[in-house]
Amino acid sequence: MLDQLQSLSNTIRQKREALGLNQREFAEFLGMGPSGERTISGWERGEHRPSNSKAELIHSLDVNIPFRNNRRNHTFRFIDLFAGIGGIRLPFQEVGGKCVFTSEWDKFSKKTYASNFGELPDGDITTIPTADIPKHDVLLAGFPCQAFSQAGLKQGFNDTRGTMFFEIQRILAAHRPKAFLLENVKQLKGHDCGRTLQTILSTLRGETVPEIPSDIPMSEEARRGLGTKLDYNVDFRVLRANNFGVPQKRERIYIIGFERGLVPDVDVGAIFDELETLQSKTRLGDILEANGDVDPKYTISDRLLAGHERRLKEHKAKGNGFGFSLFNTESPYCNTISARYYKDGSEILIGQSELGRNPRKLTPRECARIQGFPEEFNVNAVSDAQAYKQFGNSVSVPVIREIANLMLPHLAETPAIKNGGTGNSG
Template sequence: MAKQVHIRVDDDIYKELSDYSVVSGQSMQDCLSVAIRQMLVKAKEEPSQDCNGYTFIDLFAGIGGMRLAFESAGGCCVYSNEWNKYSQQTYYANFGVQPDGDITKVQAESIPDHDILVAGFPCQPFSIAGVSKKNSLGRATGFEDKTQGTLFFDVCRILKAKRPKAFMLENVKNLCSHDKGRTFQIIQESLRELNYKVFFQIIDGKGYVPQHRERIVIVGFDKERYGENVSFSFDLHPLKKQPVVRDILEKEVSEKYTLSDKLWIYLQNYAAKHREAGNGFGYGIAPLDGVTRTISARYYKDGSEILIEQRGKNPRRLTPRECARLQGFPDSFKIPVSDTQAYRQFGNSVVVPLMSDVAKLIVAKLEQLDTDPQIEIAFSNIPQRKVI
């Protein structure tokens, strides 16, 4: 629940604040909120301590699912970036850190050195036309030509500038088939052009939570440091007992989550219409002893993809806490935003225990590589390049 605070500022500060509001595209209220959060973070900052684990940065951080995953693997986050103000609010409430804003305006060189780059980057269309034209003319194209104008380009330019030991990227399963596979082809080419050994796999989160959620995970290791012969396997260890929907349900749920008669009738009619047309569109009643469909950022609209049956009344949608559990967030995770924003945030997030498992595999591989005397000797003989 937002509170109102009235403040007075001098004319010169008001002018600067007004100008900055226009440049940043944010309201003056949002600018002040960010400034106050940053001031509070600064005020309670502890003296910097040596990190015993690998350092990582959290790009397109959302509400911090990836951060939880890599911290569980012993990692230390040294930088986070997320543009959405509501996600920033949730991130701050849980980690005491105000993520940096628009990644496209961040100089790569200003980002702290780190061992692992972590990013759940959004998938945007890549322009194939310019690349095809250059190829027809016999001209070489680089990742800057192929990915400019997409947020994946920002991942590439940070990899180029900071040269972390490894990276982990996450995206929707359909990334592989987007634009007849050409988008994913460009992504692989760009990462390999940066001299990283790339591995990827589509993984379903249902072995860790009661939700069918397939995502592609892309992992890479620096060939300039570790050489060409790096191997990596997604040797995951899901739970021995399959989690089921009833495991995540709250015992007492407010009536506000029960569907209204009007909405429930609409959903039933909508499903019937599509059944007659021969397709499977419609609402989904989650089996209590099974797994749900994939929760999405649109869950706030009507909750139709995951409904819980109720005896003697209309079904209900999941509560925000149940959505958090469905993604594997601990109950200690704070939800400071409205239900609408919470549904969007958890729908956009990751299955935390699955990503924790992958994070541990990456850390274990780095520990193996970094203690290999042959790699250490080879790396020490390579002239360290200067990034311009």
């Protein structure tokens, strides 16, 4: 009995260490409560054992971390804010960057992130002091889009999620990294007749210090940071993912900035001009599994299909284009996948008439593919419903990869980093 307990204790420790997590992080990874770290410690010391279900979960953990950054030499350091599952991180790591800090509040996204990168992100950025964030050369952030999105209420800065931009502003003001990349929904461009985007750009360029009413929710540190002017050379553009090789019509706004005092000669507009020259012919069938090989659980029920068809007729009668969308292998691309895809799959259904079946939803692996994630990316760390949300909220990786490659020449290593220092600071 003691030998079995010791063997289990060793297995728990080995699994944790293979994942690259400390005891507190491992407890969070397993979904344990505030006392989880102490419980993990007791398990590893053999003082007591986990429940059978928890032991089975630990035994089943995949400790193959496909994108652990083992590179010894790095060209630049970056931070990954509102990180989701790491879609922005991946290309910047590929081109030689080292991620020194990650923030993400969603516990399921954190689990997928840790399963792929071997690092558990810190939590809610509004609770993390700027002083606790390491120095860095590049700030990356796909800041929350729900406040500006078509599917949301378009509340903008009146929504707590909309004020997350000012968390970015206070970090930029304190650390003055060389550059940043921000990503959001294309609706940000027209939100409040363009005034929201203009506020963001003017703040980043240091043209104005925004005056945000006291009743607009934001962290105290972000509000204090509003008084510090930035000085970035900034431009933006809306780019379509299907021009970058993925069969998905996904339009997003990308904002790039370089600190004028550190990188004075960058033509940001020219970077976007080059990105806009890229064209790609795509075919949805190139990323789809053969229908006959897909688990029948992804085929929608007769009841759900009837509901989709009824709503489509109702929308057509009203003269609008809403309703479910059906695609096949020869479709050049599909609609934008959203975080609500898990509900009914209506925006992207795959026809299976050749099998005499109702249409089906995409599998999580197919969702990863239409976002351009590598095949090695672990999509099985969470349930299908959570995976759908995560890929719907994520970025198109090939778009980020092209941006990273064009930003890279301006992110040369500084002497401070070469000599083991902390990098750029204003």
